[in-house]
Every structure is written in structure tokens, then in C-alpha cells.
Amino acid sequence: MWALRFVLSRRNRREVLVQLFVTGIKSLGVLSVVAAFIGMILALQTGLELRRYGQEVNIGTAVTVVMVREMGPFMTGLVIAASVGAAIAAQMATMTVSEEIAALEVMSIDPVRFLVMPRLAAMLVMMPLLTVYTNVLGVLGGAVVGKTQLGVALPAYFDNAIQFVRNKDLYVGLFKAMVFGVIIVTVACQQGFQASEGAVGVGVATRRTVVISFLTILAVGYMITRLFYT
């Protein structure tokens, strides 16, 4: 709820809007490609295997379950970590190096509130929605491959797709995406604020952000899956 109040407060509205735009809309391009191809690859791989048993129609289930539960949030997390996370880290690092952070501190403007919170709020809103987007595109990608490569009719595919997916799967996935968003912003800002002098410091902060985010996303993704499915 604090997020909502934060977003709606006058002085943060514009910044949050900008961050929503940067985080969400600007990531749609790369995310579309990634999502569609993940869905297509999943469909093709499982489809070729299932074809040996004459079960091609089950790619609907395979693609949807894997996308909704795991790949959707995971791939969204990785793409956003590599693009938005890296960008945040680079920006924060540059601001640290050029004393902009110090300037804010001297002005008693809390950098966390002023810089981190809008990004965090944007991430919390955008990550689940981008994951929905990734899921939809992944499932559609799978449908296209199913139709063209494996001869699975679209209605059969979609019937099969919703067969074994539960709302729990969907929402656990979205929760996971939210957690990934928090991880990405936290790591990026922390690394950015810690950046040492000069352009090298910016590079180091960016690289570390991507690496640490990836590893944390992997580990936390596993733990959340374990938490909800065992």
C-alpha cells in the first residue's frame, strides 16, 4: 500500500511515471523477442519428444506450465536485470562519481527516497505485468510452432494449455517476478551507490549488478518454487 501512496503523491508522480515508462515500455521490444522464442523453443523441444509417443497436443500444457510457473518470471527477470538493472546501476554509479548523490544528501534529499523508491515502485508494478506479457507471448509462440511445425490445431493447443495450469501457478509466478524486481533494483542501486571514482567504477558497478542479479534471481527463484511446490 505504501507503494500506491508513494506513486500517487504529487512530487513522486512524474518520476514514477518516467520509471514506469523506462522499465516497462522500453523493455517490451526485447522482451517480446525473448518471450516468443522461449515459447517456440519449448514447444519445439517438447513437441519433438512428445511426437514419438503421438502426444504432440500436450505441448500446450508443457509450454504453458513451464512459461507460467518458471520461464515467464525467470526470463523477464533476466532481461530486465540485464537491461533496466544495468541501466539503473550505470546511472546511479555515474551520479555517485559526479557527486550528484552527495549533492542530494547535502540538500537533505534522501537518495533512497528520491532515486530508489520510484524505481522500486515502477519495478513492483511492471515486473508482474511484464511477466504476464511474457507468458502470453510465450504461449502464443508455442501455439505458432505447434500449428506450423507439429500440426497441432490451435483450439486443441489452447484447450490443452489451460488444462493443467492453476491460478496458483500464475500468481506464484507473478509473485516471483515481483521479488525479482526488488532484487534487481536493490542490487543495482547498492552497486551504483558504492561505485568508486571514474568511468571504470561505473563499468564495474554495471557488470557486478548484472552478475549478482542473475545469480540471486536463480537462487531465489529456486527457493520460491520450493516454498510453494513442496
Place this chain on the structure above:
Amino acid sequence: MNGEPAIRFERVGKRLGGRAVLDGVSFEVRRGEIFVIVGASGSGKSVTLKHMVRLLTPDEGRVWVGCDCISEARGGELARLRDRFGVLFQGAALLQWLTVYDNVALPLREKTTLSETEIEARVMAQLEALGVADAADRHPADLSGGMQKRVGLARAVILGPEIVLYDEPTSGLDPVTSRRIDDMILEMRERHGLTSVVVTHDLHSALAIGDRIALIDRGRLIEVRTPADFLRSDNEVVRAFLSAQYITRRGAWETEMGR
């Protein structure tokens, strides 16, 4: 002038990365004066400045602002003490994604409840006063170094601080622009009665604007003198620093005559 110093350093020591960057530094900045800190790169003068606004916390000693100890203040008290300062950073430290106008308006928006029209009036007045009103809609990256510094100063003083800290205000600027910045510092003092602390390695600028000059070398405070006394100083470190900038005793006399 008021007897109470604006800023007082009390045997301040600070180690960074295992190296003593400040070692038992004590001095006072009087109200209303322009206090210039000079020294070579890495001598500790910027670190000194950062201690004044608690961007760094001393390992030993204390830093007083008026009668409040900023080096031990926390939370709201620290914020209140910091509000007494305006800081012009070396690279102006403007937020790159905001326009000049928004940069200067930022403190007003963040820390006051003024309406947007009031904010606009104050921001434009300040930009006008510093001669950068034309650039209001531009982004910092599109401005020259001198203009960035002016905008940075506008932002530093928009809330009407008592003390303004200038970190290398003339570094990276051509001599003509540098003198303009010097004039600007003097003018700010004239107009608002500000206490100013200027950190610079530009001795010409220091001699031109400073009421008192402090030389810091390898984390130690060598001398605090008026410009004239500074030039006549027999201290070896001061002499070395002066001669490195081609200022001899003769030149000192000329400078003295020039004033």
C-alpha cells in the same frame, strides 16, 4: 563580525583506505568571511570540505557548525544543520535528466510547500541573477562548464543558506570564466552576507577573493593567513606551494599592490 565562528574544526582526523587524509586539523571559519582552503591535489582539502556537511564523518575530533556539532548529529538534526549549507560541487553535480529549471526548483519542490507559481518566480529570479535564465529549459549536458557552475550555485543558494561551500569552483574553466566565477562568489557574499568556504588549487583565485587562506598539505593544516601574510610567509611548505605556481616574493608584492 559575530564572535561565534560559523564552522569550527577540532583536531579532526580521518583515515581513508588505511591512509591518514586528515590529521589533527583545527581551524575556524568566521561568519561572513570568504575562507579559502588551498593545497595540492590529494592533500585533503576536499575531504575537509566534505566534513563540513558530514558527507564524511571524522574518526577523531569534532566539526561544529555554529554551536551544533555536525559530526555527531543524526537524523532530523543533521538535516537541519545541512539546510544551513549550500554546496557547489566540483562538476556542479546537476541531475542530468532534469532541466536547468527543474534542477534549481528541486530543493524548493522537495523541501518546501510552495506552489508551482511561487517556485517558478523564485527559480527564474535566481537564474536571472546568475545570468543563466535563458538556459532554463536546457539540460545540464548542453551547457558550458561555467554555466553549469552558475546553475549549480543557483541551486545551492535557492533555499537561502548561511554558508556556501565551493569545491574547486574554477577548475576546468578558462581564466576569463574563472574570474567571472570569482566575481560571482564575491557578489553572493555582498548580496546575501554569506559565509563562504572555497576549496581551490587556483592560487590566483584564492588570493583574489579570500579573506583568509588556509594551506593543507598531506592532511595537515600548515597555515591560516590573510592573502598578504600568506604571500610573505616563511613557511617552507607555503613557499614551495607558491613557487610551484610561479609566485615569488616579488610577485607577491605586485599582487599586494594590485589589490
Place this chain on the structure above:
Amino acid sequence: MRRERIRETSMEVTVGAFLFMALLALGVFTIILSRQSLFRPTLYYDVTFRTVMGVREGENVYLRGVIVGKVDDIVAERGHVRLRLALNRPLELHENYKIEILASSLLGGRYLNIEEGDEDRPLLSPGTPLVGTTPKELLDEATRTVASVRQTLEGGVLDQIRSIVSNANSIVARVERGEGTLGRLTREDGLYADVSAAAASLRKVVDRIERGEGSLGRLLTDDGRVYRDIEATAANLRKASDDLAQGRGLLGKLISGEDAMMEDLRATVASVRAVAEGLRRGEGTLGRLLTETEVYEDLKQGLRELRATIDDFRETAPITTFSSIFLGAF
């Protein structure tokens, strides 16, 4: 400033549009996945099972093959498990209704199937607690089927097949032994010409047989005739041996010592009969066996030829043919 504001507005519109679309998609997803119709009332039924074999909430419920709802809740209680079904239509269950949990595929996944029961049986009175049939595991089912098939095979058919094979083996063994004796006999008498003549006449005989009685079914049913043929053959053989009385050593010994050749022949014929019987019983269970019946047709032909040849006093040739037929067939 104006430029900024336009950018901001377009940004707002884009972000707003995306948020709207994504939330809409999320809503649609949620509704689809919850499998609940927004426009039809949901009816809840409790069914108790002894065990539910890992049914999960949200599993589909079918009524005669149509999805009518899903498993809404699962409560494990003392001694049984209660499933709450959320259905989009009322059930009209008759007394012999059946609610069972079935596996949807070998890979897992389960569903509930409801059969309402026969129309002519009385309807359940409202409020009767529903009891589900204990689930059948698809794999278990398959295993059980395989086991019963195996049992059947081992109990009857397989034994028959085994006895057929062993009979055949003994026939072959005996013929082989016989062949050795007869082969020597043939060589000693130098009857090669007779052999080829016998072959020619055999072909004639075969042709005649084919024209006369070519049907497989007939062979299988007229064991008696085959047996009679063999008996006649044996009688003729004895007659022939009397004719050839004076000391064609080996042949005489062979024929007079009945326990040798005749014994073999009798045993062979008995085996053949057993085979034929087995075949007839096995017929229809394992179609494959049918193709092997040509062996017995050959056998029958061989016996006929043996008789015909002996009738013509050409004693050696048919025996050679007889054994070669067996050897060729097995």
C-alpha cells in the same frame, strides 16, 4: 516546458495503455484458469473417497466426458478424503452412480469422472452423502492386464505351444534317426533310379491331392483319415517286407523289428495328431500359429505319398520324401 509536457502526456498514455492491457490479460487469465463461469451459478457437491491418489485442487470434473466443473477443495479427514466439487450444473444421480478418479495420461494428471447411473434406477434422495469409487491407477491397471494375459497364456495356450514344439522336436529327432538307417539302405540297394521315379510319381500324387482335397480345414478335421492312411501304409509296408523276404538285410530287419521303424511312425503320427489338436485349440487365439498349419498339410501329403509308393513297391523313395518333408518344414 511545453515540449516536456507533451512528452509526459504521451508517456502517460503509453504506460496507461500497457497497464490496462496487461491487467486485462491477467484478469482474463485468472478467469479462464479458475474455470468458473461468471454467469452461471456454481453448485457444490461433497464426495468422500477412501483415497484420492494425488488429486489436486483445480482438477477437472467430467460428466459423461463433458467438463462440468473442478475440484474446489480437498479435506483429508479421519479415514477418508472429502473432495468439494464446484460444478456448473446440477447432478441427477441414480442409485448406481459412479464417481471415480482417473488418470488423464501416463505422464500424470488426474480427473474426476461422474456417471449418473441408469435412468431406470431410482434417483438418490437429496442429501445422500456421495461416495466415490477408489481410483484406478492407469499404470497399475496396465500391469494387471498384462499379468492376466500372461496367466492365460501360461495356463493354456503357452503349454499347448510348448507341447507342440516338443512334439515337433521329437518327430524331427526320430526322422533323423530313421533317415540314417534308410539312407544306408538306399545306398546299398543302388535304387537312385527308383528315387527319381518315385519323385516323379510323388509329384503326380501331389497334383492329384491338390486337385482333390486342398483345403486346410479338412486336413485339420480328418485326423482319423490321416491315421487310417498311416495304418494302411503300415500294413502295406509289412506286405512289401514279406515280398522282399529273402535277406535284404537291413530293410528286413527294419521292417520285421517293428519296435524300430513302426514305433517311430506311430509316435510320429501321435505327435502329429497332438500338434493338430493343439493347433485346432490354439486356432483363433494366436493367428500366427495358423500359418504353420502348412507343415501338417505337408505331413499329410507325405503320408499319402508313403502309402502310394509302398503300394507300388517302391519302398525307399517315399520314406526319403517323408523325412525330407519334415526336415524341410522344420
